[in-house]
Every structure is written in structure tokens, then in C-alpha cells.
Amino acid sequence: MSDRGPLKFIGTAPAFLEALKRIERFATCEATVLILGETGTGKELAARTIHYHSARQGQPFVPVNCGALPDSLVESEFFGHVGGAFTDAREAKAGLIAHAKHGTLFLDELEALSLRAQAVLLRFLQDHEYRPVGGTRSYPAQVRIVGSSNADLRTLVRKNLFREDLLFRLNGLTVELPPLRTRGTDVVLLAQEFLHRLNQQHKAEPKVLAPEVLQALQAYHWPGNVRELENTIQQAYLLTDGPPITVVDSLPCQCGKEKADHAEACLCSPFTTAKAQAVAAFEVTYLTTLLRHTRGNLTKAAGISGKDRSDLSRLLKKHRLDRAQFTSAPSAHPCDPTQPGLASEHQSG
Ligand SMILES: Nc1ncnc2c1ncn2[C@@H]1O[C@H](COP(=O)(O)OP(=O)(O)OP(=O)(O)O)[C@@H](O)[C@H]1O
Ligand SMILES: [Mg+2]
Numbered sequence: 001m002s003d004r005g006p007l008k009f010i011g012t013a014p015a016f017l018e019a020l021k022r023i024e025r026f027a028t029c030e031a032t033v034l035i036l037g038e039t040g041t042g043k044e045l046a047a048r049t050i051h052y053h054s055a056r057q058g059q060p061f062v063p064v065n066c067g068a069l070p071d072s073l074v075e076s077e078f079f080g081h082v083g084g085a086f087t088d089a090r091e092a093k094a095g096l097i098a099h100a101k102h103g104t105l106f107l108d109e110l111e112a113l114s115l116r117a118q119a120v121l122l123r124f125l126q127d128h129e130y131r132p133v134g135g136t137r138s139y140p141a142q143v144r145i146v147g148s149s150n151a152d153l154r155t156l157v158r159k160n161l162f163r164e165d166l167l168f169r170l171n172g173l174t175v176e177l178p179p180l181r182t183r184g185t186d187v188v189l190l191a192q193e194f195l196h197r198l199n200q201q202h203k204a205e206p207k208v209l210a211p212e213v214l215q216a217l218q219a220y221h222w223p224g225n226v227r228e229l230e231n232t233i234q235q236a237y238l239l240t241d242g243p244p245i246t247v248v249d250s251l252p253c254q255c256g257k258e259k260a261d262h263a264e265a266c267l268c269s270p271f272t273t274a275k276a277q278a279v280a281a282f283e284v285t286y287l288t289t290l291l292r293h294t295r296g297n298l299t300k301a302a303g304i305s306g307k308d309r310s311d312l313s314r315l316l317k318k319h320r321l322d323r324a325q326f327t328s329a330p331s332a333h334p335c336d337p338t339q340p341g342l343a344s345e346h347q348s349g
Contacts (some may be wrong), residue, residue, distance in 0.1 A: 009042065009049060012321060013183035019046070020198075022175045026051035032125070034110075034170045035148040037177030043107060043148040046175055050146055051104040059103030062082035064096055067112030073191040078124065081133035097130055100143040110170070111151035111162065117192070118163045145170075175309030180222040180229060181225050185319055187217050188284045190226060194233040207237060250335045284319050287312075294325035 011019060027050045033136050035043045044063065051061040068079055076086075078343030096105060115122065125145065131138040147170050156162035165320055180187060191209060199206040209217075213236070222228055286305075294300040302309040316323060 001229035007300075008193075009045060010190050011183060011186040012189065012319070013178065013186045015178035015187060016183055019175050021164070023049050024053060026050055026173050026175065029173075030144060031173050032145045032147070032170055033131065033173045033175065035146065035177065036153075037150060038223075039150045040181050041150075041177035042226055043150070043177060044106070045146060045338060047104070047108075047146045049105040051106075051144075052103070054144070056103050056144060060100050061104050061348045062096055062100040063106040063108055065108050065112075066117070067109045069113075069117060071114045071116060074114075074135045078120065081316050082135045082273050084134065085347075086133065092132070095130070095132065097124075097141050097143055098139075098230035102142045103144070105143045105145055107145060107147040110147045110149045111153065111156060111340060113162075115161075116162070118166050121164045122163060122169060123210050125166070133169055137152075181220075184308040185280055187222070188214055188281045189215050189228065189288065190229055191233055192285060192288050194230050195237065198234065198237045203235075207240060209233075209236075209285070211282050213279050214285060217280045218281055218340075237334045252307040280319070283315060284321070287315060287319065287321055291316075291321070291323050294326075296326040298323060 009023075011017070011020070023046050030071045031051060033047075035046050047063070048061060051057065064077075076093070076095065078097055080093050080098055081298050083090060083092040107121075124141070129138045129140050142340050153162050153167050153171075155166055159165045180190075190213070195207065195209060217229070217232075223232075290305055294304065298309055298312055302312055305312065307315075
């Protein structure tokens with residue numbers, strides 16, 4: 001079972017910040033948490049963040065894909081079994097709950113649990129103890145449960161596909177992650193972050209996203225949410241030769257075209273909207289790069305950009321950017337005029 005450790009959550013949209021606040025608060029308690037959201041909105045990342053911000057951070061984080069649990073082996077998967085408990089069970093085997101110890105068991109895709117598996121899980125959540133299959137002794141469970149679903153579990157309850165009593169046990173504390181299409185300029189922030197990670201991994205000349213691409217990214221409705229954006233940026237990065245990424249091949253337009261040529265202006269929005277989006281996208285890109293470069297130092301950022309410190313502050317506020325989030329190591333930026341050697345190298349190259 002992989003345990004990738006804590007990861008960084010990016011975003012400044014109000015609905016996202018509300019979810020983040022809940023994630024941080026819920027990390028400080030022991031109760032079961034239910035994380036809801038469309039596919040790719042960051043439910044697993046949220047579960048990991050809860051775990052790694054909790055007192056259980058030194059213990060295992062064990063993700064379980066409920067859709068992949070074989071129905072006949074649910075008890076054995078969760079609780080383990082003693083040697084000889086059933087055919088093919090010659091040796092004793094510990095279950096997921098024992099593996100997780102005092103850590104967190106992340107039940108992903110709860111909506112995929114069969115009614116039989118739901119009954120098993122409900123009994124466990126009620127008793128807080130488990131007995132390995134074929135065993136005679138019960139053990140108290142120390143694990144914390146965090147669950148997630150991308151389906152509307154209430155609707156499943158109404159259709160008798162999900163137990164209401166199990167839903168009540170699971171949803172004491174809930175976090176709802178907003179779809180990416182409702183998160184405004186977060187699309188640009190996330191795209192820049194994914195590109196930054198690729199630039200760091202590949203050690204080649206850093207690539208940048210052209211304004212028309214940023215505009216297209218913002219106009220798209222992202223049914224696969226952050227995962228789709230991450231994959232899109234990766235594909236565009238790998239398929240583009242020059243530093244500016246001007247075309248994102250795989251990106252359909254909002255107007256329904258499967259492939260749009262984003263080297264040309266996208267005509268999905270009226271001119272004024274498209275222009276405002278492009279300007280907003282440019283401002284976020286510029287500020288993000290600038291602050292990353294200055295490690296959030298506003299005075300230095302004002303010097304490089306030729307803008308007043310107060311103007312910069314106002315722009316940061318407008319885009320809900322917090323300079324404190326840029327204090328980690330900067331990437332050397334070839335266009336910084338305060339580093340003449342680098343700047344002239346860039347111009348001549
Ligand atoms: N706010 C965010 N900041 C940075 N990366 C994010 C953010 N949200 C999601 N991601 C990244 O997007 C990808 C998808 O996230 P994750 O696997 O947590 O989604 P999910 O909701 O569990 O998706 P699914 O329902 O399909 O299982 C991951 O690589 C994750 O690191
Ligand atoms: Mg997931």
C-alpha cells in the first residue's frame with residue numbers, strides 16, 4: 001500500500017478555502033470525516049492532508065478502493081483471517097484495520113460498496129472492534145476512518161443502494177470540494193504550479209504558458225477537475241518544443257468543439273469577457289512568477305516589476321494571492337533585470 005506523505009493543496013477560491021478550513025480543523029479531532037466532490041477534485045489529497053495534519057501523522061495512512069474489494073472477501077480484507085479459516089487461507093493474514101494501526105483508513109469510492117459490505121462496515125463502525133475471520137478473539141480498533149464519495153449518497157439511500165444508518169455513521173463531519181469550473185483563477189494558479197513542477201523535474205529550459213492558453217484553460221469546464229488539468233498540462237509540456245506553450249491539443253472548447261485551435265483567439269466568450277479573462281490570467285501568472293522569484297518579498301517584487309508596492313498589494317488582494325505562500329525556494333528567472341548577466345543571456349539567446 002503506497003504512502004506518499006503530505007502534498008501541497010493549491011487554491012484561493014472562497015469555496016475551496018472553506019473546504020481547506022474544514023480539512024485543517026477536522027485534522028485536529030478524532031471523528032470520522034466524509035469527503036465529497038466530483039472526480040478529480042482532490043478528495044484523496046484532502047484525506048492525506050487530514051491525516052498528515054493530525055496527531056496520527058507518524059502512523060500509516062492506508063487507502064482502500066472500496067470498488068476493488070471482492071465482495072466475498074470483505075471481512076477478510078478488513079479484519080484479516082487466521083490460518084486455515086477458509087480454502088486458500090493457509091497462513092494467517094492481517095487485515096487493513098490491523099495494517100493501519102493507530103493511523104487512518106481511507107475508504108475511497110464508498111458508493112461502490114455492496115450492501116453486504118456496507119453491513120460489515122456498519123457493524124465495525126458501531127462496535128469499534130473486529131474479529132479476524134475464523135478467529136475467536138476480538139480486538140479493539142484504534143484506526144480513524146475517513147471516507148470519500150463522488151456520488152450523491154443521499155440519492156443512493158433513496159434508491160435503496162446505500163444504507164441510511166451507514167451514511168449517518170459516516171457523515172458526522174463533511175468536507176465538500178468544489179468543482180474546478182467554479183474556482184475562477186484557481187485554474188491558472190494550479191496550471192502554473194503543475195508547469196513549475198514539470199520545469200523542475202525536466203531540468204530543460206523552463207517552459208511558460210502563453211496567454212491564449214491560459215485563457216482557454218479558464219474557459220473550459222473541466223469535467224475531470226484538477227486531475228484533468230494536471231494531465232492536460234503534462235501532455236502540453238511534453239508535446240511542445242519551444243518555451244512558450246501556445247497550443248493545448250487535447251483541450252476542447254466550451255462551445256463543444258472537440259479540438260480547438262488555441263493559437264487563434266477562442267470565440268466561446270464575447271470580446272469583453274475574453275479580454276477580462278486574459279488580463280486576469282496574465283496578472284495571476286505574472287504575480288505568481290514574480291513572488292515565487294522573490295520568495296514573497298514585496299519590496300523586491302516592486303523593484304523588478306516597476307510597480308508601486310501598494311499597487312502590487314492591491315493586485316494580490318484582487319486575486320486573493322497570499323505572498324506567504326511563496327516563501328519556498330525560487331526558480332531562477334532568466335528575465336530578472338536585477339540579474340544583468342541572466343537577462344542579457346536571455347535576450348541574446
Ligand atoms: N487543490 C489542489 N492542489 C494541488 N493539487 C491538487 C489539488 N486538488 C487535486 N490535486 C491533484 O489532482 C489529482 C487528483 O486528486 P485526487 O486523486 O485527490 O482526486 P479525487 O477527488 O480523489 O479523484 P477521484 O474521485 O477520481 O478518485 C492528484 O494528483 C492531486 O494531487
Ligand atoms: Mg480518489
